[in-house]
Amino acid sequence: MEEPVKNDVPLMSPGLAETVESFSLMFEQFGFPRMGGRIFAFLILTERPYVTQAELTDLLQASTGSVSTMIRLLETLGFVERVSLPGHRRDRFRVHPDPLVEMSKRRVEGAIHMIDIIEKARHNKEIGPLATERLERAESYYRHFHVEMELALVRWLEANPLPEHEVADE
Amino acid sequence: MEEPVKNDVPLMSPGLAETVESFSLMFEQFGFPRMGGRIFAFLILTERPYVTQAELTDLLQASTGSVSTMIRLLETLGFVERVSLPGHRRDRFRVHPDPLVEMSKRRVEGAIHMIDIIEKARHNKEIGPLATERLERAESYYRHFHVEMELALVRWLEANPLPEHEVADE
DNA sequence: CAGTAATTTCAGTAATTACTGATATCGTTG
DNA sequence: CAACGATATCAGTAATTACTGAAATTACTG
Incomplete structure (x- = not known):
């Protein structure tokens, strides 16, 4: 009665999703939006060297808008790095090395x-x-x-x- | 067009009010409600040994409800002490000694x-x-x-x- | 122990904030 | 330099959260 529809979606493994969620709740206590926390958490927990915004919108079931804004926030805070290699359209993102x-x-x-x-x-x-x-x-x-x-x-x-x-x- | 009326009120000195406000903004960053921050700040900054809820509602222009809830919060967090001396109706409050x-x-x-x-x-x-x-x-x-x-x-x-x-x- | 003052609780509201999704902008490629 | 894919922006909305004010409760007083 609340959710419109769209439950037909490729999701990340439920085990991972759970941890991502607990991390994001933690980050929320530090004052930033849950979606930002999810992205940060996912980037910490993934093995993939780089992730694109499109992948994040897909994996985290978020809008392009919020992924873009949150990525930018995490970037300016120094938590996430944007790697825009010329010769590639999409920017790649990864967690800051430290x-x-x-x-x-x-x-x-x-x-x-x-x-x-x-x-x-x-x-x-x-x-x-x-x-x-x-x-x-x-x-x-x-x-x-x-x-x-x-x-x-x-x-x-x-x-x-x-x-x-x-x-x-x- | 937003404020109903009630600007006819005894306020604490404007200089103090300003500092109270800056403190409460700081506390807000630590995650607690502005009104709680105001109370805490006022209790830190006042010379009065004890303050009652009635005085707080008056000085901070807050409702009895929020003063009560915020005082209780500050109390459970250990930031504020309630001193209910028998022989007095009103409880007295003061900032925790440390x-x-x-x-x-x-x-x-x-x-x-x-x-x-x-x-x-x-x-x-x-x-x-x-x-x-x-x-x-x-x-x-x-x-x-x-x-x-x-x-x-x-x-x-x-x-x-x-x-x-x-x-x-x- | 009735009356009253003070505090707590609670439902309603006001205001804030996160998020969505459509549109605009930017940058790469053929 | 036209076309397209990706990101950014922005206005609208959904959801959360702080706050108010009235009603219920608690505790002191005569």
């Missing part, structure tokens, strides 16, 4: 944003001593985590260098 | 959830070697950050013990 690093960077930026806001609040004439104390504590906390997280990332990257096997075409 | 610690804990829980999902994905029969490698890397990353964040919190708490001045009533 999306975690990109995600880390965004987190660090988030902390900086937080610090900025706290700083502004502290300079507000209207706030009193109690609030000031709370804000100072919060600022100290975020500054601490800011450097700790950066250090932690560096350490982890040193211990876990990217295994490089830039795959061959098609 | 909400940052609560926030940290929630973050750590988030990391654990992420690890769980990755674990489940890894046991999926359908995924191949490339995906497995990516998932292992992701898992290693989150495990690393999980412990690093916990350590960082402990260190910070040691360096920044809570200054205790549990304030007097009213």
